[in-house]
Amino acid sequence: EQVYLNGAYLPLADAKVSVLDRGFLFGDGVYEVIPAYNGRLFRLEDHIVRLNNSLSGIRLPLPHSVADWEAIFRPLLADDRDQYIYLQVTRGYAPKRDHGFPEQIVPTIFAMCADIKPFAGRIDGIKAITLDDTRWQLCNIKAITLLGNILLRQEALDQGSAEAILVRNGYVVEGAASNLFAVLDGELITPPKSHEILPGITRDVILELAAAHNIPYQEDIIALEALHNASEIWVTSSTREIVPVIELDGQQVGDGKPGPAWKRMDDLLQAYKKSLS
Numbered sequence: 001e002q003v004y005l006n007g008a009y010l011p012l013a014d015a016k017v018s019v020l021d022r023g024f025l026f027g028d029g030v031y032e033v034i035p036a037y038n039g040r041l042f043r044l045e046d047h048i049v050r051l052n053n054s055l056s057g058i059r060l061p062l063p064h065s066v067a068d069w070e071a072i073f074r075p076l077l078a079d080d081r082d083q084y085i086y087l088q089v090t091r092g093y094a095p096k097r098d099h100g101f102p103e104q105i106v107p108t109i110f111a112m113c114a115d116i117k118p119f120a121g122r123i124d125g126i127k128a129i130t131l132d133d134t135r136w137q138l139c140n141i142k143a144i145t146l147l148g149n150i151l152l153r154q155e156a157l158d159q160g161s162a163e164a165i166l167v168r169n170g171y172v173v174e175g176a177a178s179n180l181f182a183v184l185d186g187e188l189i190t191p192p193k194s195h196e197i198l199p200g201i202t203r204d205v206i207l208e209l210a211a212a213h214n215i216p217y218q219e220d221i222i223a224l225e226a227l228h229n230a231s232e233i234w235v236t237s238s239t240r241e242i243v244p245v246i247e248l249d250g251q252q253v254g255d256g257k258p259g260p261a262w263k264r265m266d267d268l269l270q271a272y273k274k275s276l277s
């Protein structure tokens with residue numbers, strides 16, 4: 001099991017980082033999760049654009065091109081199954097534990113590959129609960145600092161749900177590790193991009209597919225009350241794809257089964273993935 005660390009490929013067990021790395025001490029870094037189907041990276045350019053936005057959001061720009069990243073990832077990928085690349089960049093080792101940036105910055109760059117395991121909830125649907133969004137204000141940055149997301153996801157799991165849907169000022173924004181879609185009055189709605197959500201690549205793909213297939217959609221805020229009356233709710237992410245929510249806060253969504261709009265969009269997404277590989 002080879003991983004990439006700072007220019008070298010080595011066995012996972014040999015990949016070591018200093019305890020003075022700012023990723024370890026402060027969570028001072030960003031990450032990406034990039035799916036690859038049969039060895040083909042999905043939407044690599046989009047993921048690198050988002051990575052660069054995250055890096056400039058934490059004032060840690062890197063000079064790597066998309067081709068540079070592709071060359072780094074390529075040796076990690078198998079060509080016969082669905083996998084994802086996990087990429088993490090931190091502000092690196094600093095001799096002193098000081099909040100301010102160190103004078104000399106050598107980023108730590110780490111990448112590994114893992115199989116995508118089929119998620120049963122994608123087909124069967126999941127339960128979700130709504131929780132107050134206790135995260136910070138810069139949710140558009142894919143920061144490795146995930147305590148808020150972790151505590152919210154665990155609260156959902158503890159209550160027998162698979163995802164937490166997060167509420168800010170009476171509006172639902174996204175899931176603890178996913179974006180949010182709802183079908184309201186027959187129209188597909190997802191909250192607009194802002195600092196309150198991570199701009200999901202799966203979210204972009206769904207909106208493109210909707211546009212290409214004349215499925216009416218809107219990017220608009222969704223009140224918590226409106227979500228409770230939605231005929232369908234989905235949560236989306238690269239590794240789980242489009243997951244229908246069949247129960248929200250203990251109440252059935254629609255008829256309590258994955259809905260027709262989900263089925264159509266899931267079919268479109270699977271066909272789109274196939275067309276690329």
Ligand code: PMP
Pocket residue numbers: 033149174175176177178179197198199200201202203236237238239
């Ligand atoms: N929002 C959050 C908070 C996430 O962690 C993720 C990724 N797991 C997403 C949205 C979905 O993004 P993507 O479709 O690019 O995986």
